[in-house]
Amino acid sequence: MQIKRVHHVAYxxxxxxxxxDWYVKHLNMNFVLAIAEDQVPSTGAPDPYMHVFLDAGMGNVLAFFELPNQAPMGRDGNTPAWVQHLALEVGSMDELLAAKASLEASGIDVLGPTNHTIFKSIYFFDPSGHRLELCCNTGTPEMMQKLDEVKWDMLDEWSLTKKAPKHAAWMHEKN
Known part of the structure; x- marks a missing residue:
């Protein structure tokens, strides 16, 4: 078996x-599909839901479930809010900065741009509390090759020590 692509990601x-409405207005996504059931197809559990799907570009689909009969949404209290997020790519720094200005003009708090060397990002939250990241790639082919060459060594070292390996420390050096 070979995975072809991500069919959809659901939250x-x-x-x-x-x-x-929020994703259409603020991220320019098209609303492509809604499915509603009174029973969960995979388990048969009686649990009404609305399942909506949005076009995230290039065949990527972002989906959401509204579950009115379940306990209120929460977070894993053991996972920091910055960890679990959805990163979406934009085409240029101009687009990233324009998105930031538009989000802020709508009253949405935005962090960044943050320089990750191979990309720059802004961060914000949707109305359900999901952290979103918009990124613009800035890495060169040489940078990406350097990172590719050390990925397994970094992972192996991390696996043994649980300390950040320094193979790619160049990414965080201040110029």
Missing amino acids: RCIDAKQTV
């Missing part, structure tokens, strides 16, 4: 309509 949301 829970507080309100399906609010979520669709």
Whole structure:
């Protein structure tokens, strides 16, 4: 078997309509599909839901479930809010900065741009509390090759020590 691509990624949301409206307005995504059932097809459990799908570009689909009969949404209290996020790529720094300005003009708090050397990012939250990242690639082919050459050594060292390996420390050096 070989995975072809991600078919869709699904998250829970507080309100399906609010979520669709927000992603259409703020991230320019198209609303492509809605599915609603009174029973979960995979388990047969009686649990009404609305499942909405948004076009995230190039065949990528972002989906959400509204689950009105379940306990309120929460987070894993053992995982920092910055860890679990969805990163979406934009085509240029101009687009990234324009997105930041537009989000802020709508009253959305935005962090960044943050320089990750091979890309720059901004961070913000959707109405359900999901952390989103918009990124613009800035890495050169040489940078990407250097990172590719050390990825297994870094992973092996991390696996043994649980300390950040220094193979790619050049990415964080201040110029």
